Amino acid sequence: MSCQEITILLNDYLDGVLSPTQKQEVEAHLKECSTCQELLSNLQQVRVTLREFPQISVPPSLAEKLYQIPAKKKAKWPTWLGWLARPLPQQITATLAALSLAISFYTLLPNRAMLAKYLNQQLHLGYHHISSLWTQAESITVNIEKVSDSLKAPWQALKEEGKED
Amino acid sequence: MIVNTYAPQIFNLAFHFTHSREEAEDVTQEIFLKLFSSLKKYKKEMNFTAWLLTLARNHLIDKYRREKKEKSLRQELDERVLTESGLLSPENGHDQKEVKLIVWKALDQLSTEVRLSIVLFDLMGKTYEETAEILDVPVGTIKSRINRGRLQLARLLADQQPQKRRI
Structure with a gap:
């Protein structure tokens, strides 16, 4: 070996x-x-x-902190606000908070007109982009139809030849 | 009840993994916070100790995933850490003390998974089966990791004690 x-x-x-x-x-x-x-x-x-290597003992200060964890977790929300900690109300509250923040930001902005103009421009640009994409898609559809029409006649001829054989 | 029974295991695992008392205390708190918020996920048919130690292992690996952070943390280890933690008792002879220090430092050079296997099996006295369950790998993998890890430590010990080789 x-x-x-x-x-x-x-x-x-x-x-x-x-x-x-x-x-x-x-x-x-x-x-x-x-x-x-x-x-x-x-x-x-x-x-x-x-x-x-012996096992070391947990320091009393750490043990004290660990004992407090379950109590801390329970005390996180006061009882009367406990429903807010549940998943669905939490999501609704977060959405409402985000919306109110956006609205207040818009209404309190000093040069609101500029922002409105910018948003308007961006909307128009987006709309223009979508419509050009739409036109391109339409032309592709037309081309596909043309190709399929041009293939129909030879396909029929081939089918008939097959039958005669 | 949970704290009294399991805190020593989590604290020791964290200490042997991080080689820092302060870090081990922080990590133990983090793991217990995680434990209390994931208790709903625990199912009665599971082995609670293994489930908790798996949670601890995942937390340790996630926290120290970046090798750099792990290394910088563990550089602070020295004789003081060992003495303060009672791992180097005064009745240890000079040679014994030296070997303990070398082995302790050499543990740092093992890969995370090999180190965790050695800590759970050799330092914490878990069985091969328990270690395999905690680390979520087959028993054969654990045996080979422990074998590899101990051999690596033996070679590192030989490198650190060249004078003994010559005697």
């Missing part, structure tokens, strides 16, 4: 779960190879060290 093959088996060797044949092979290799011997010794040290 090569060093690489032995390396993979070292943890199982230390756990004592190798088959007798594998165990013999590992031990035979270890007698000959100082590199693998050293790796085994370090692996043993690592395994013991990892198990020796």
